[in-house]
Amino acid sequence: MPDSLMPLDRLMKTLAERAETRPAGSYTTKLMDGGSEKIGAKILEEAAELIEAADEPGDEGRNHFVYEAGDLIYHTLVMLAYRGVELDEVAAELARREGTSGLSEKASRKPSQ
Numbered sequence: 001m002p003d004s005l006m007p008l009d010r011l012m013k014t015l016a017e018r019a020e021t022r023p024a025g026s027y028t029t030k031l032m033d034g035g036s037e038k039i040g041a042k043i044l045e046e047a048a049e050l051i052e053a054a055d056e057p058g059d060e061g062r063n064h065f066v067y068e069a070g071d072l073i074y075h076t077l078v079m080l081a082y083r084g085v086e087l088d089e090v091a092a093e094l095a096r097r098e099g100t101s102g103l104s105e106k107a108s109r110k111p112s113q
């Protein structure tokens with residue numbers, strides 16, 4: 001596994017454990033106790049903050065953008081763990097899509113999809 005993926009894997013293990021044991025004093029527990037509505041609201045908030053940071057100039061802007069990406073990824077992983085979905089399942093879905101352009105996939109969809 002590439003070194004850059006290992007922290008994601010470790011974080012996902014922690015979040016799956018949080019989903020199972022819901023320890024007091026954990027921010028993740030607080031989110032999960034609020035259900036998909038609470039987690040979803042945070043994902044929307046963090047997505048908006050990431051978009052806002054997208055065009056910030058300079059090194060500081062870049063660092064802020066990376067920070068906000070971390071927040072969005074963390075909250076997205078919390079939603080996966082809440083739903084009992086493992087990172088491997090998402091990786092498998094992305095692998096399934098590998099090599100198929102979004103444009104071809106869109107063109108192959110039925111009009112109602």
Ligand SMILES: N=c1c2ncn([C@@H]3O[C@H](COP(=O)(O)OP(=O)(O)OP(=O)(O)O)[C@@H](O)[C@H]3O)c2ncn1[C@@H]1O[C@H](COP(=O)(O)O)[C@@H](O)[C@H]1O
Pocket residue numbers: 011014018025026027028029042070071074
């Ligand atoms: N990666 C993260 C992580 N990224 C962001 N956050 C938290 O996400 C929140 C971001 O939301 P905001 O910036 O809106 O801050 P806020 O106003 O305090 O949040 P709200 O009270 O409005 O929800 C902050 O409280 C951050 O500390 C995270 N909290 C936890 N983790 C990881 O999750 C692990 C388990 O954390 P606990 O479950 O809290 O022990 C930690 O060891 C970390 O590895």
